[in-house]
Amino acid sequence: MRRWLIVAAAGLAGCSSPVVFQGKSTLVVTGPPAAQPPRVEVQDHKIEIHEKIQFDDNRATIRSASRELMDEIGAVITRNPQIKRIRIEGHASAEGSRRHNQTLSAARARSVAKYLRDHGVAAGELVAVGYGSDRPIADNATADGREKNRRVEFVIVEQDVVHQKVEVDAGAGKEKVLEENHERVKEPDDPAAGTSGKRPARSTTAMHGKPAERP
Amino acid sequence: MTHLHRALAAGVVASLAACSGGLRNVEAYRADTTKLLATRSAQLQRCYGDALRADGKAAGTVTVQFVIEKDTGAISRPTVEPAHSTAPPALRRCVVKAIDGLVLAPPDGKEARATFVYAFQPAPAT
Secondary structure (H helix, E strand, O other): OHHHHHHHHHHHHHHHOOEEEEOOOOEEEEOOOOOOOOOEEEOOOEEEEOOOOOEOOOOOOEOHHHHHHHHHHHHHHHHOOOEEEEEEEEEOOOOOOHHHHHHHHHHHHHHHHHHHHHOOOOHHHEEEEEOOOOOOOOOOOOHHHHHHHOEEEEEEEEEEEEEEEEEEOOOOOOEEEEEEEEEEEEOOOOHHHOOOOOOOOHHHEOOOOOOOEOO | OOHHHHHHHHHHHHHHHHHOOOOOOHHHHHHHHHHHHHOOHHHHHHHHHHHHHHOOOOOEEEEEEEEEOOOOOEEEEEEEOHHHOOOOHHHHHHHHHHHOOOEOOOOOOOOEEEEEEEEEEOOOOO
């Protein structure tokens, strides 16, 4: 009889004990993809392009791989009507003759301007200039440096800006616009003439719509 | 066999029959629970999104333990095991909230005690 009792007790004990287990593998939760920085963005006095426009070797033909980028540049210009004039600057590395680089960089700048005009950017907004290898931004002694020097830049030479005088309520942290002035700001057509032209401060561009002058 | 012996034998048989109310073995319990937890993946994504908004580098693990009630299948008493969790506190709390109240269907005749580890990691750079 004792044996029966033990069996019964063991049976009941096994029945009441919980099932214990662990997950077979770690359950991975991946975060949302990080917001991509814009490929083309308007800055104070230039349109910054975080990707290179690709051309056929030694030619001014824009490669098809860059068409999407070119369309994006056109769209950004169109979306920013405060931009009135852009200088498209072609630059070359020091490889090859000076004259050839001058010709090629100018042809590439014109090619970019033509593409943008053909895709809806007003013709009057664009001026194409070739600077050859005269304005390097990196060391021409290295391949990496030469690659950086081969580039196209977009300089905003004319734009409308808004100057605002703003009062900030220290308590509520709210801003109140006291005065607002609109101004057409021009860069010198040739940067070699110096940088004495009026340059809008970051906060003054109409695009940003932020206060420019604070009392 | 005496009457007493017969009665005891019947008791053992009855108790074993009651035990057979458990539908799942450990593997099946684990697999079904994993599927159940997966139904809250959207909430967990939101938890992590909130954590990343608070701290762009938020990441880490949350080891969570809970009971699955017999007969109802309800997940209850979810708790975080701090010694095996590295995620920020707000994210740990959010995980507990997300899984609390889940119900395993069909329920099992046996209670279960489960431990699962969540790993929160940022999306790979593109």
